[in-house]
Amino acid sequence: MSLPASDLTKKADNRTADQLGAVLPATAEVRDGHLFIGGVDMVQLARTQGTALYVFDEADLRGRMEAYRDEFAKRYPNSDIIYASKAFLNKEVLRLANAEGLCLDVSGGGELACAQAVGFPTARVFMHGNNKTPQELEEAMSAGVGRIVLDSRLELARVSEIAQRLGIVQDVYMRITPGVEADTHEYIRTGCEDSKFGFTMREDFAYKCVADVLAAPGVRLVGLHCHIGSQIFALHSFREAAAVMVDFMARIRDGYGVTLGELDLGGGLGIAYTADHEPSSIADFAEVTTAAVKDFCGQHGLPLPRLLVEPGRSLVANAGVTLYTVGILKTLPGIRKYVAVDGGMSDNIRTALYHAEYEPVIANKADQPRTEIVTLCGKHCESGDAVVIDGSLQPAELGDIVCVFGTGAYNMTMASNYNGQPRPAVVFVKDGQARVVTRRETYADLYARDL
């Protein structure tokens, strides 16, 4: 797919790096014209570590984990925060999540293996997925995973069979699709009625399946789960989902005589990808969800369940940036101006996939205004390979270091080796120190699996 035609009337925003609002990681600052994060000069870091490079502000990551934990705990003591590891996964972020007392979402055996590799307590691991293989289920249950989130009746049969064979009773949730149309992009909307995920509420299917789960040997139904989508700005969507879920819990109590003790409202809080985005705060999200659960439980006379939420993007996206080096400049008169960098759809697929927006700056010109509109394109053999389409940028020269903000979620974990591109290293920065937590791939890594 090629790029949408450039809007030649679009005006650059003349902002400097420090004027980009909520896309900036917590410790971003401009010193002597250079962008610093975690007290580390991004220009110097790019030169020593090479580019493309993923950089994470450790203070920002920890700050958001603590904000989630504390904002929920002070309003709703019986709550837990589950990090959705598919947003950004490596050993160090899992160690951080563990140290901060979070639980962990895994969506398959691979993410579980990474968690086990750092000794993440499996009792605090939740396993999701619409098609977990029998092998993945057995790996998870043998490892003592705390909750398996059932996604279908077929899966119930599998989990029940494996549990009996292993001689265990597995705690499970049922994933319900509450029919709430979240206010977000259709590709990342998951709670509406036509979805491959979960038990549909149509024709009372989910309610009837509760009977099967309650009757199945080897499983114990302890709660319900929903996840209505991602990058959601309108908090009322979460209140609507909570209403449907608590109502469903009341029906289960009334119809089956079972009071479920846990409710997991999923993730999906939106973040700032552009300087003009003003997403809801973690505190507002906590306020809306906890108030909703309290209100609706009160209305139904239900005891307050353990409440869980599963943020991914809103924990990691704004903590992460990607650094590139400018390699080629190309101006097509009357069409657009290309600034080509040494990465692209291999390290950031979101722009090619759905024209996602990002804010770039030139890290070695961070105090200069962004006076040009350019397309930051990648180095891959696809016309649609771009990181930023028609974005404001300082005038670019060969060798400049470009920093793209807000790339901490669903970039590294969706990275590929397209065109034989080794995947970037991941560096954590803090207090003036940079440490590589995932090394860059080598050429040898590219064919290491070939026989």
Ligand SMILES: *Cc1c(COP(=O)(O)O)cnc(C)c1O
């Ligand atoms: C992806 C996902 C999340 C995290 O979503 P974000 O939008 O990144 O917060 C949480 N729960 C489930 C089941 C998911 O699939």
